[in-house]
Amino acid sequence: MNVTAQARELLRRDTTWPFLVPRQRAVDVSHQVILYVEGLSVSFDGFKALNDLNLYVNDGELRCLIGANGAGKTTLMDVITGKTRCDSGSAWFGRNIDLLAHDEAAIAQLGIGRKFQKPTVFEAHTVYTNLELSLKGSKGAWSALTAALTGEQRDRIDRVLETIGLVNARYQLAGALSHGQKQWLEIGMLLAAEPRLLLIDEPVAGMTAEEAERTAELLTSLAGEHTVIVVEHDMEFVRSIARTVTVLHQGAVLAEGTMDQVQNNPDVIEVYLGEDA
Numbered sequence: 018m019n020v021t022a023q024a025r026e027l028l029r030r031d032t033t034w035p036f037l038v039p040r041q042r043a044v045d046v047s048h049q050v051i052l053y054v055e056g057l058s059v060s061f062d063g064f065k066a067l068n069d070l071n072l073y074v075n076d077g078e079l080r081c082l083i084g085a086n087g088a089g090k091t092t093l094m095d096v097i098t099g100k101t102r103c104d105s106g107s108a109w110f111g112r113n114i115d116l117l118a119h120d121e122a123a124i125a126q127l128g129i130g131r132k133f134q135k136p137t138v139f140e141a142h143t144v145y146t147n148l149e150l151s152l153k154g155s156k157g158a159w160s161a162l163t164a165a166l167t168g169e170q171r172d173r174i175d176r177v178l179e180t181i182g183l184v185n186a187r188y189q190l191a192g193a194l195s196h197g198q199k200q201w202l203e204i205g206m207l208l209a210a211e212p213r214l215l216l217i218d219e220p221v222a223g224m225t226a227e228e229a230e231r232t233a234e235l236l237t238s239l240a241g242e243h244t245v246i247v248v249e250h251d252m253e254f255v256r257s258i259a260r261t262v263t264v265l266h267q268g269a270v271l272a273e274g275t276m277d278q279v280q281n282n283p284d285v286i287e288v289y290l291g292e293d294a
């Protein structure tokens with residue numbers, strides 16, 4: 018990335034990333050549910066990508082979302098994060114925040130962090146600076162590079178480095194990290210903004226078995242303090258982390274339960290007949 022492209026990228030992120038200030042509005046999870054999705058429908062040129070979809074996710078849960086290509090998983094995340102408008106239905110963050118009334122930048126600020134499949138770290142900066150930029154973006158990415166951190170911010174970065182297992186890589190350039198480490202760094206960049214809900218798309222694609230195992234541990238450790246929704250195709254991975262699995266099919270929920278329950282569900286078996294569900 019040349020300097021101009023990098024500047025443009027910094028400015029782009031400046032408006033779209035979940036930054037700390039202003040402080041997140043408190044999410045009302047008094048009914049233990051942090052995400053309410055009801056009757057959600059989205060169509061593209063008459064094709065229903067989401068078809069009257071209902072989904073409830075508890076506060077602190079680690080939920081796995083599975084389903085064949087085209088089932089609607091990404092579209093669902095797009096609606097939750099304000100990237101795609103729906104035709105009908107509702108999506109609430111806790112009992113008090115109507116997600117459909119907010120745009121993408123506002124939703125990020127409300128405490129919903131999203132990680133796309135491909136890692137997009139700043140390769141020419143150190144691990145530490147990448148985390149620093151995620152903390153301080155609201156003041157402007159350029160001033161973030163020059164202004165001193167407060168003690169509290171340094172502590173937060175240290176905690177994130179420990180969580181993502183990159184303490185010893187803190188002064189390495191992000192570009193020199195392994196694919197797995199870049200994925201962890203990007204999860205760390207989300208964590209630096211202290212989100213309540215994390216949406217993570219196919220985190221272990223392209224990882225070694227050992228990296229996938231460490232990612233399973235990382236995501237499991239995030240649940241509780243955070244709510245995590247993971248889209249993943251790797252069934253061994255899903256089995257290793259999931260408490261509750263939601264199966265999407267043709268834009269609606271086909272089945273929900275433990276991995277054993279969904280794998281033995283007759284509807285799931287029928288849809289995946291002959292496939293490796």
Ligand SMILES: Nc1ncnc2c1ncn2[C@@H]1O[C@H](COP(=O)(O)OP(=O)(O)O)[C@@H](O)[C@H]1O
Pocket residue numbers: 061065066084085086087088089090091092093
């Ligand atoms: N922007 C779009 N325009 C037209 N069709 C789309 C668009 N986004 C998704 N789709 C279609 O909607 C369906 C659901 O896609 P998607 O949510 O990406 O599924 P998944 O992530 O489960 O593979 C697919 O048939 C896809 O081709």
Ligand SMILES: [Mg+2]
Pocket residue numbers: 090091092
């Ligand atoms: Mg997808």
